[in-house]
Every structure is written in C-alpha cells, then in structure tokens.
Amino acid sequence: MDGPLDFEDEDALFSPPVVPKKRKKIIGLDDLLTDFYREKSKCLERESKREKAPQKDNSDDDEDDKEALVCKAVDECQKQMTELIGEEEISMWGIRLFGDQKTPPPLIFPELRSSLLLQSFMENELSTLVELPIETGEVFLESLLLNGWLSKLIISCGHLEKSIASWTFNMILYSSREELRASACDLWHLVLSSKAEVASVPIKIDWFPGYSELRRALETYGFLFSFSSTTESVDTNSACQKPSQNIKAWVEISAACCQARSKKPIFSTSEAEELVQFIICLFLDRQLMGLQLLFYECTQSVINYFTDEEWTISSKRIAKSLAFRVPMDLNCLRAVECISGVGPRSKGLRSAVAYEVLCNCLNCKAANEEEILSLLISINVKDRSCDLFKMYIYLVLTENWLMSTTLLEEKPVLYEMWSVYLRNCSCQITSTDMRSYAPKVRNKASYLLQGTIK
Amino acid sequence: MATLGQRRATIVAMEENTLAILDSAEAKDTQDANDDRIAYLNAVRLASILADSPSPPTNKMAEAVFQILRVGKSLESIMESFRLLNELENCYPPAYVSNMDTSGSPILVVVEEAWSPFGFGSDVARSGKEPAAEIPLGPIDASGFHLLIQGLVEVADEANFQALDLKAIRRMLLFQYIVNALKGDFVPRNCVYKDTMNWNLLRESLLNMLLGSRRIIYKNLMKDCLSIMCGFQISNNFECSENPEAASGDDTALAIAVLEARKSTCIAMQKLLTIIMELDMSKNKAEMQGCTTRADGVRTPLVEIILDELTYDQDMLSQFLQNHLQVFTEPKWKLEIILRYFSKYTAKPSVHTRRSNGCTDDVTFNGVLRRLMDSTSSRNIIKKISTEVVQLLVAHAFQAHLSRSCQNFDGINDSDEVKATPLTEICKNLVSAFRSLRRMDEKMDILPFAKEALFTAATILSPKS
Numbered sequence: 001m002d003g004p005l006d007f008e009d010e011d012a013l014f015s016p017p018v019v020p021k022k023r024k025k026i027i028g029l030d031d032l033l034t035d036f037y038r039e040k041s042k043c044l045e046r047e048s049k050r051e052k053a054p055q056k057d058n059s060d061d062d063e064d065d066k067e068a069l070v071c072k073a074v075d076e077c078q079k080q081m082t083e084l085i086g087e088e089e090i091s092m093w094g095i096r097l098f099g100d101q102k103t104p105p106p107l108i109f110p111e112l113r114s115s116l117l118l119q120s121f122m123e124n125e126l127s128t129l130v131e132l133p134i135e136t137g138e139v140f141l142e143s144l145l146l147n148g149w150l151s152k153l154i155i156s157c158g159h160l161e162k163s164i165a166s167w168t169f170n171m172i173l174y175s176s177r178e179e180l181r182a183s184a185c186d187l188w189h190l191v192l193s194s195k196a197e198v199a200s201v202p203i204k205i206d207w208f209p210g211y212s213e214l215r216r217a218l219e220t221y222g223f224l225f226s227f228s229s230t231t232e233s234v235d236t237n238s239a240c241q242k243p244s245q246n247i248k249a250w251v252e253i254s255a256a257c258c259q260a261r262s263k264k265p266i267f268s269t270s271e272a273e274e275l276v277q278f279i280i281c282l283f284l285d286r287q288l289m290g291l292q293l294l295f296y297e298c299t300q301s302v303i304n305y306f307t308d309e310e311w312t313i314s315s316k317r318i319a320k321s322l323a324f325r326v327p328m329d330l331n332c333l334r335a336v337e338c339i340s341g342v343g344p345r346s347k348g349l350r351s352a353v354a355y356e357v358l359c360n361c362l363n364c365k366a367a368n369e370e371e372i373l374s375l376l377i378s379i380n381v382k383d384r385s386c387d388l389f390k391m392y393i394y395l396v397l398t399e400n401w402l403m404s405t406t407l408l409e410e411k412p413v414l415y416e417m418w419s420v421y422l423r424n425c426s427c428q429i430t431s432t433d434m435r436s437y438a439p440k441v442r443n444k445a446s447y448l449l450q451g452t453i454k
Numbered sequence: 455m456a457t458l459g460q461r462r463a464t465i466v467a468m469e470e471n472t473l474a475i476l477d478s479a480e481a482k483d484t485q486d487a488n489d490d491r492i493a494y495l496n497a498v499r500l501a502s503i504l505a506d507s508p509s510p511p512t513n514k515m516a517e518a519v520f521q522i523l524r525v526g527k528s529l530e531s532i533m534e535s536f537r538l539l540n541e542l543e544n545c546y547p548p549a550y551v552s553n554m555d556t557s558g559s560p561i562l563v564v565v566e567e568a569w570s571p572f573g574f575g576s577d578v579a580r581s582g583k584e585p586a587a588e589i590p591l592g593p594i595d596a597s598g599f600h601l602l603i604q605g606l607v608e609v610a611d612e613a614n615f616q617a618l619d620l621k622a623i624r625r626m627l628l629f630q631y632i633v634n635a636l637k638g639d640f641v642p643r644n645c646v647y648k649d650t651m652n653w654n655l656l657r658e659s660l661l662n663m664l665l666g667s668r669r670i671i672y673k674n675l676m677k678d679c680l681s682i683m684c685g686f687q688i689s690n691n692f693e694c695s696e697n698p699e700a701a702s703g704d705d706t707a708l709a710i711a712v713l714e715a716r717k718s719t720c721i722a723m724q725k726l727l728t729i730i731m732e733l734d735m736s737k738n739k740a741e742m743q744g745c746t747t748r749a750d751g752v753r754t755p756l757v758e759i760i761l762d763e764l765t766y767d768q769d770m771l772s773q774f775l776q777n778h779l780q781v782f783t784e785p786k787w788k789l790e791i792i793l794r795y796f797s798k799y800t801a802k803p804s805v806h807t808r809r810s811n812g813c814t815d816d817v818t819f820n821g822v823l824r825r826l827m828d829s830t831s832s833r834n835i836i837k838k839i840s841t842e843v844v845q846l847l848v849a850h851a852f853q854a855h856l857s858r859s860c861q862n863f864d865g866i867n868d869s870d871e872v873k874a875t876p877l878t879e880i881c882k883n884l885v886s887a888f889r890s891l892r893r894m895d896e897k898m899d900i901l902p903f904a905k906e907a908l909f910t911a912a913t914i915l916s917p918k919s
Binding site: 092117120121124126129130131132140143144147148149151152153155156157190194242243248286287288289290291292293294296337340342347350399400403404405406408409440443444447450451 | 467468471472474475485489493496497499500501503504505506529530533536537541544545623704706707708710711712713714715718783853856857859860877885888889892900902903905906907908909910912913914916
C-alpha cells in the first residue's frame with residue numbers, strides 16, 4: 001500500500017524477541033498471509049483492469065462484458081472487505097458543538113444614564129463646551145468605549161462603577177457588533193490586569209463578573225453541553241448552525257478573569273475545572289479552527305488559575321470528566337493533542353487526560369499502569385477481527401500518556417512493556433496488510449520504537 | 455553520559471525517523487497526506503517541547519515545519535505549523551539576554567546554529583532576472599519579504615474580503631511568524647545595545663540586514679506596509695455582515711479564520727513598524743556617537759517617511775487620522791509622530807539638517823498645548839493646519855499620553871515627559887487649549903472624538919466622589 005520498505009530492516013532488527021510468538025501462531029500467520037495475498041492479487045487485478053479500461057473503447061464488446069463482470073465481482077469483494085474491516089477510509093475529528101442559538105437578553109441599560117461618570121460631568125462647567133445631551137448618554141458612552149477612552153478613564157480615576165461594569169460585560173457576551181465586543185474586552189483586560197500594588201490609585205471595581213454569567217452565555221450560544229456519539233460529527237454539507245460570533249470574546253474574557261486571581265478569585269475550583277473542559281471542547285469544533293490560538297492562550301490562563309494544591313486534585317478531576325465527555329474516536333486524540341504548552345501543568349494534564357481516556361477505552365476500572373500495558377500487549381493485531389482503528393487510538397493515547405512524564409525512566413518495567421507493545425504493532429502488521437489503519441499503526445509504532453532505542 | 459558523537463548520532467537518527475513520517479506526504483493533497491503532516495507536527499512538538507527531556511528540532515526538521523506553513527493544503531496543517539513555529543521560537547530563542555557576565559551587565563547570547571527562516575546570505579541586487587512572482591521556497595530573503603508584503607497589499611485591498619482563500623491565510627500567518635522572528639532577534643539585541651552602545655549587535659540584527667538590503671527599495675516597502683495597515687483597518691470596520699452564503703462548515707471555518715488572521719496581521723504590522731522605529735532611534739544614536747560606518751548606509755527613518763506622506767498628501771493625512779491613529783495604538787510612537795508633525799509647523803525657523811531632526815527634546819505634548827493656549831501662536835498653527843486636524847491631533851496625542859500614564863502605573867515606563875508632568879496639568883491645559891481654539895472661532899464645531907477627549911480630561915479633573 002505504501003512504498004517505503006525501510007521497515008523491513010526494523011523487522012530484521014527486532015525479529016529475535018518476536019520469534020517465540022511467531023512459532024506458536026505459525027499456522028494462523030500463514031493463513032493470514034495467503035488471505036492477504038489473495039486479496040492483494042484481486043486488487044492488483046482490478047487496478048490493472050481499470051488502467052486498461054480507457055483503451056478498451058474500440059475493442060470487443062465481449063471483453064467489455066467480461067471485464068464488467070470481473071469488475072463487479074472485485075467491487076463486491078472490496079465492499080465485503082470494507083464491511084469486514086468496518087471502517088471508513090476517511091475519518092476526521094470534529095464535533096458539532098453548537099445547536100440552536102437562543103435569543104440573547106436585551107442590551108438596554110437605563111441605569112447608565114444615572115452613572116456617576118455621566119452625572120458628574122453634567123455638573124461640570126465644561127459640559128457647555130461639549131454639549132452633551134443626557135438623553136444620548138448611552139450613545140456617548142458607547143463611543144467612549146469604542147474609541148478606547150473609557151478604559152483609560154477608569155484606570156486614571158481608579159474606579160469602575162457597577163452600571164458600567166455590567167454594561168460592558170454584557171456587551172462582551174451578547175453584542176452583535178465586533179468592535180464593541182473587542183473594545184469591552186480590552187477594557188476588562190486592562191482593568192483586571194493592572195497591578196494594584198504599583199498603581200498610584202488602586203482600581204476600585206464595584207462589580208465582578210461571575211461564572212454563572214459565562215455559563216448562561218454559553219447556553220444562549222446554543223452550546224451542547226453533552227454531545228454524545230460520533231453521529232453528529234462533521235457533516236460538512238448539512239445546513240449546520242454557525243457558532244455564535246461572541247465565542248471569541250467569551251474566550252478572551254474567561255482568560256482575563258483567570259488572570260485576575262490576585263485581585264479576586266472569580267471562579268470556584270469546580271467552576272474553573274468545568275471551564276477547562278469547555279475550552280478543550282471548543283478545540284473539537286472544526287468551524288472554530290481559526291480561533292485555536294486563542295483557545296491555547298485561554299487554556300493556559302485557566303490552568304494557571306489554580307493554586308498548586310488545588311491543581312493536584314483538580315487536574316485529575318478534569319482528566320476524568322473530560323474522558324467521559326469526549327467520544328472515543330479521533331476526537332479524543334484531538335482533545336489530548338490540543339493540550340500543549342511548555343509548563344509542567346499542561347504536560348501533566350495532557351498525560352493525565354490521555355491516561356484517563358485510555359482507561360475508558362479499555363473499559364478497565366482501577367487499573368494500574370502495568371495492567372493497562374499488559375492489556376494492550378495482549379491484543380493480537382494479526383487477528384482479522386482486531387480493530388486497527390482502535391489500536392491506532394490506543395497507540396497515540398499511550399504515547400501521549402507516557403512521553404511527557406518521567407514514568408518510563410522511573411519504572412523500567414513500564415519501559416519494557418512499552419517496547420514490547422510497540423514491537424507488536426510494528427512487526428506483526430506487515431506492509432501488505434490491507435486493513436485501513438494498518439499502515440498508520442505500523443508507521444506510528446515503528447517511529448516510536450526508533451525513539452525508544454537508547 | 456553519552457559522548458558527543460553518540461549524541462549526534464541519536465539526533466541524526468531522530469531527524470531521519472521524524473522526517474520519514476512526511477515521506478509519503480510529499481506535496482500530495484489527500485486526507486492521508488494531510489494526516490501525515492499533522493502527525494509530523496505532533497511528533498516534532500512532542501519531541502521538542504512536551505517530552506520529558508526535550509531537544510530542539512534539527513534544521514531540517516524546522517525547515518519542514520516551515521514548509522508546511524508555506525504550502526499547507528489544509529487550514530488545520532497551516533494553523534498547526536504556525537503555532538508550532540511560534541512555540542519553538544519561544545522555547546529555543548535564537549538570541550537572548552543573559553546576565554551571566556561577571557560584571558553583572560547583560561550580555562547577548564546568539565545561538566549560531568539555530569535555524570532561521572531567513573537567508574540574507576548574498577546581498578547583490580538581483581540583476582537581469584525578472585523578479586519572481588511568488589516567494590521562492592526555502593529561506594526568506596529581502597526580496598522574498600517584499601514579495602510577501604506585496605502579497606499582503608493584495609489581501610488588504612481585496613474588495614470582497616470574504617473571498618475565502620487558504621492562500622491569504624498562509625500569507626498572513628507567514629507574515630506574522632516572520633515578524634515574530636524579526637522581533638525575537640531584535641529586542642534582545644536592542645536591549646543590550648542600550649546598555650553597551652555596541653552598534654555591531656544591531657548592525658547584525660536580522661531587521662537591520664533586511665532593511666539595508668540592496669535587493670529591495672526600502673521606501674516602497676515602508677509605504678506598502680503603511681497601506682496594508684490602512685487597508686486592513688478599513689475592511690475590518692465594515693466586517694461582520696454575516697455571510698449567508700457560507701453555508702458549509704468548512705466555509706464557516708475559513709471565514710472565521712480569515713477574520714481572525716486579518717486582525718492579528720494588523721497587530722503584527724504594528725509590531726513591525728514599532729521595531730523599525732526603535733531601530734531607527736538606536737541607529738540615530740549610534741550615528742551621533744560616530745559608531746556607524748559608510749557601510750551602514752543612509753536610511754530615512756520611518757517616522758520621517760510617515761511625516762512626509764502626511765505633509766505632501768492631504769488624503770493620506772485624513773486617512774492617517776481616521777485610520778492609522780486608530781489602529782496604531784502603540785502610544786509611545788503615536789505620540790512621537792504627532793509631536794513631530796506639530797513641530798514641523800511650530801518650530802522656530804532654523805537650519806534643518808539631517809542630523810538634527812532626530813531629536814525632539816524641545817517638543818513635548820505639554821509644550822504643544824501651551825502653544826495652543828497662547829492666542830498668537832495658536833492662530834499661526836491654525837493658519838497652517840486646519841482646526842479639525844488640530845483637534846484630532848491633540849485628542850489622539852492626549853489619548854497616547856493617557857495610555858502611557860496608565861502603563862506607568864504598571865511600572866513599564868521609562869522616564870520621560872509622562873512622569874515629569876502630572877496628568878492633571880495636562881488635562882487642565884487640554885481644556886484651556888480647546889477653550890482658546892473656541893475663542894478664536896466661535897462657530898468652531900468640536901469634533902466627536904475631541905469631545906470624548908474633553909470629557910475624559912474633565913472627568914479626571916473632577917473631584918472624586
């Protein structure tokens with residue numbers, strides 16, 4: 001199926017430890033081989049027929065009929081094969097995360113007119129120069145916000161009053177105007193990140209956003225809090241719901257809230273745990289791929305929100321609930337792989353999530369590391385009924401679980417088992433294996449095997 | 455302990471092994487080939503960033519990641535390679551400041567063998583050959599950079615900017631990465647330069663080599679950069695009209711990605727212009743100290759180019775006021791540009807030499823406000839610049855000043871006018887300046903943006919409740 005025969009060298013290299021196993025199953029292997037070759041020759045036949053097809057146009061009809069028959073037969077074989085394998089050749093990660101949007105709450109804030117900011121200006125003698133009618137106070141505040149004055153004003157005066165705080169926060173969550181959302185986000189970011197201890201005037205913030213508001217906004221956007229099977233996964237042609245435009249601002253404000261822990265812990269531990277999960281889920285929607293850099297930054301902010309003590313417990317809890325949330329297909333790999341970052345926390349979380357998902361996949365409870373690996377080793381990849389797609393997922397999960405930890409160095413047993421597992425996957429699947437994920441599993445395993453040689 | 459030879463052998467093995475993942479992908483556009491590219495990026499990330507003991511990617515490996523960004527056939531591979539390149543840049547900076555010197559002064563550490571997306575090797579003006587229409591693959595040189603910028607001008611000019619295109623995204627992300635790399639090289643060099651006054655450090659910076667290259671026409675390059683900022687800003691303003699045709703998920707994905715990339719490209723352009731102005735300032739300092747040689751050449755400072763554009767092109771001026779000052783939020787240089795513009799009209803008639811126009815020590819924002827408060831000098835200014843323009847310039851300058859004083863709270867700022875003059879004085883003078891403008895022309899309308907500035911100043915002055 002694929003060209004490179006480099007792997008034959010590896011096969012030769014690693015044959016010794018595999019020999020005893022080969023001996024035991026020598027008949028099975030032969031059977032399989034003949035099966036494969038039979039299938040392969042069929043395929044070759046079909047291919048050569050197809051290649052000839054265009055030239056056939058002006059030759060005998062007889063031949064055409066024959067060919068049609070053979071083609072039909074071969075196609076049927078092919079169909080049976082794919083049925084046997086039970087896999088679609090092309091599968092992609094992707095989940096539809098957003099359903100129907102709800103009507104956002106109205107963005108009317110009559111209390112703005114009585115805000116201190118506007119009121120105090122009305123008493124100012126300058127108001128004659130500026131000629132600001134109080135009726136248009138809201139419009140004026142909006143342009144103050146848009147043009148970047150409001151944030152500077154708040155920082156210079158050292159006070160963010162309640163009406164303005166909740167007004168700008170609601171702009172972020174529900175405004176349909178991108179510039180307003182962006183300006184409001186900037187304002188909150190500046191206000192929350194300004195360091196009180198250096199400022200000559202520490203900013204007094206009368207109102208803080210809360211997790212419930214953020215969660216309610218997600219509901220309004222139509223976020224599907226529980227997405228189950230893969231049935232709803234990427235269906236690019238259906239008239240799918242577009243994710244809300246506000247999701248970007250939502251992510252940004254969540255990150256800003258996390259960065260302000262020194263000012264005020266806005267989220268409880270369990271709320272922050274849920275937030276991490278939601279953001280990792282956002283990675284799974286293909287439509288939001290263009291925003292993933294924001295998601296990474298936000299993941300980092302939320303992960304760093306926890307204190308060290310909280311994190312040891314919370315990271316495990318996050319990993320466990322994520323493992324239940326993500327479907328056990330390519331999506332779970334995507335979920336693991338999108339947790340990245342240099343810090344020990346993201347490395348640890350990545351490993352933990354991979355481990356928990358693996359446990360879930362293998363359906364084993366209270367398993368320890370050795371048990372999991374021995375379970376993986378016991379899978380016979382040569383068996384036709386062995387689901388290589390699942391094997392691929394196990395392999396990538398195990399890789400992510402083990403590689404960013406010190407486990408392999410600490411426990412030589414694990415290291416040995418990991419090598420055996422890799423050898424199983426790389427040596428027992430031949431390059432002529434026609435199952436759809438065979439080359440993927442084989443290549444991945446032999447790549448990793450190369451890496452383990454020291 | 456592994457010997458050096460052994461380590462090199464392991465690295466070579468790792469390189470071959472990792473690159474083998476890409477072998478079958480070779481420029482194909484199938485799902486499989488795409489999967490292979492993603493698998494490759496993940497493998498590099500795992501080995502070089504996430505692994506228990508990570509090691510930097512070899513040059514070939516980094517080059518392959520760069521290639522994926524430049525020719526990527528799917529949004530996913532482009533986004534992922536872009537992210538990985540930036541992560542690698544952060545993890546393994548090619549230049550950084552170290553305080554390991556015994557004297558305690560910072561020294562610059564340049565990792566010579568580090569991979570770089572640039573290749574300024576031979577700097578001969580390309581003769582005879584037609585300039586390439588596409589940036590040639592491989593390392594980016596000065597002409598390649600200009601081609602990239604011209605490509606971005608196209609993207610910015612795109613009337614229907616929702617013409618969704620992977621090529622546009624590739625260009626924009628490539629540009630952003632290039633700016634990151636230039637900045638990553640320049641900032642530590644400039645930081646040590648300020649301490650040691652060793653011009654060589656900056657002479658060898660990628661940015662200086664790029665701008666000094668004879669393969670490009672520097673002024674055109676800068677004008678292109680300015681027009682990109684304008685173009686993006688204008689179209690970003692009328693975006694958000696939901697595109698009902700983009701029905702399929704892939705189109706939505708692309709539309710969201712384009713929008714996001716345009717925003718970040720605008721920010722990256724601002725970063726680029728800012729470091730160019732910083733370089734100009736350092737170069738000017740080096741020139742005054744006689745540290746530069748003829749080989750350094752003469753390059754018009756970017757601020758001068760901007761001011762020239764403003765002076766000779768009234769359209770540009772209004773565009774600049776509406777767009778650039780809105781976009782260009784970096785307060786230090788925003789203030790600088792406005793003050794220089796004023797000084798052109800307010801400075802005493804003196805001999806203008808190249809050397810002297812670098813220093814603006816005598817022009818401060820407060821100084822400008824004082825001139826406007828004085829009826830004779832403000833009448834003079836109004837004659838040369840219209841009241842509308844004066845209002846806008848003053849308001850923008852005030853905003854920049856405010857931003858700087860907000861930053862000051864965070865202790866980022868270095869000493870200058872912002873610290874010297876109390877904010878309340880600036881606010882008072884701003885109000886008086888507007889009053890004096892009003893006195894001269896009773897019918898003068900105060901522009902909305904200026905009203906906002908006045909409101910802000912008045913509120914800062916008003917006694918705290």
